[in-house]
Amino acid sequence: MSFSTSFWSLANPARFMSLTARAVPILSVLAGVCLVGGLVWGFFFTPDDYRQGSTVKIIYLHVPAALMAINGWLMMLVASLIWLVRRHHVSALAARAAAPVGVTMTLIALITGAVWGQPMWGTFWAWDPRLTSFLILFLFYLGYMALWAAIDDPDTAADLTSVLCLVGSVFAILSRYAVNFWNQGLHQGASLSLDREKNVADVFYHPLLLSMAGFILLFLALVLAGTRTEIRARRLHALRLRERMA
Amino acid sequence: MPDLGRYALEVGFAYAATLILLLTLVGITIWRGRRVKRALQAAEGRRHG
Amino acid sequence: MTRIFLRDLRLGVRAGGGFGLGLAFFLIVVVLVPFGIGPETARLGPVAPGILWIGALLACLLSLDRVFALDREDGALDLLATAPVPLEGVALAKAAAHWITTGLPLCLAAPALAVLLALPWPGHLWLAVSLLAGTPALSLIGAFGAALTVGLRRGGLLLSLLVLPLYVPTLIFGADVARRGAEGLSPLVPLALLGAVSLGCLAILPFATSAALRVNLR
DSSP states (O other): OOOOHHHHHHGGGHHHHHHHHHHHHHHHHHHHHHHHHHHHHHHHSOOOOTTTTTGGGGGHHHHHHHHHHHHHHHHHHHHHHHHHHOOOHHHHHHHHHHHHHHHHHHHHHHHHHHHHHHHHHHHOOOHHHHHHHHHHHHHHHHHHHHHHOOOSSSHHHHHHHHHHHHHHHHHHHHHHHHHHHHHHHTTTTOOOOOOOGOOOOHHHHHHHHHHHHHHHHHHHHHHHHHHHHHHHHHHHHHHHHHHHHO | OOGGGGGGGHHHHHHHHHHHHHOOOOOHHHHHHHHHHHHHHHHHHHHOO | HHHHHHHHHHHHTTTSHHHHHHHHHHHHHHHEEEEEEEEOHHHHHHHHHHHHHHHHHHHHHHHHTTHHHHHHHHHHHHHHHHSOOOHHHHHHHHHOOOOOIIIHHHHHHHHHHHHHOOOTTHHHHHHHHHHHHHHHHHHHHHHHHHHHTTTOHHHHHHHHHHHHHHHHHHHHHHHHHHHHHTTTOOOOHHHHHHHHHHHHHHHHHHHHHHHHHHHHOO
């Protein structure tokens, strides 16, 4: 069985359920191991940066969370497209399940970024283009989730949120560049950027990789578990409707 | 416990906040999953019998 | 399509259509700002372009929930959907009517109200130009948001939550045009970007709007 047929067979809810029933526990355990390993390694066994002191340890939370915040939206976008084109319900529900995980990751990235900014910039919040873009991304997530929650009919909700996700993606990218323009245009290079990836030494890099793997696995496990719940919730919704009709 | 120097508060806060958020998220996912599963089983039970 | 446009225009101008409401809201926001931040000219001048843009944006938001809701209630929207006009055209006509009834008056009133906020001289002109270039985007995005929430009974609050983040690029470029104009710098770069945003919205959003309408009318 090639990859593509096995991927599309997941569109069958029964098959998705039986496959993820095995996958979720494995992913969860792997995520736990990587996360605990990466964070313990990073927190206890790495030296302080000569410039940033111990705040460099925040990197093990901030960078993976930011990574998953963006990839979470990307996953929602792909899942929405699959729903709009191929009408697989599992796909729409996966997009729905990804939103709460993505919003939490965005929140973590924002909080850890602000906490890191306090000693480095002397303020919790600077309107740095990157921080601002994440704040906007956070708002997009909120709107997306609110629209899902507001509509009763599952198919209508899936369609409308998919359209919102597509339009929102365009505007999110547009906002990213607009924000860049807005701040750079005013204060030429006034703020430090969070661009630390470039000068990260190996000592910091390996635990960071492990922690990233942990966040990715955790994201996958949570999204799959959430999708399972959404599939069940949908079946429950259908059963209740039938009961009321009878 | 490593010596965190003068940024101990910030680093500690960042880790604590992240762990709380992640644990809340995991907790909510598991809790909602269980609740929906139980409700579904009840509904299926009513239907079949 | 022209008929729909004219009909919406008439409905908007008629009493109860909320034609003056947006303008009055804009005026009140402008009057309230000095109470909040103090009457000194030196303090008002620099923030005036941003305040005026945010005021215009909120005034625009105020009348959005009417764009499709009334037509849905009396069934006119179903008729429009089955009419020989493409639904994209209907969406475009609706957005255009919304712009004429709210966006255009805002553009005309803004320079006058800018006097109240002590905007430095060349800024008035650029403020009007930036609003003229930016408010069509606000109406088009707003029509999209209104189409998403048209089926909901209490869609108003959700509508603002959905639409306001989409307004970010327009606001950034628009306020920047006005600010640079007031400071005597060349505002052409943000103006070009603002125009690009508006034209992009004009090209893409009617399709998204009509897609959302179709889903809601199913």
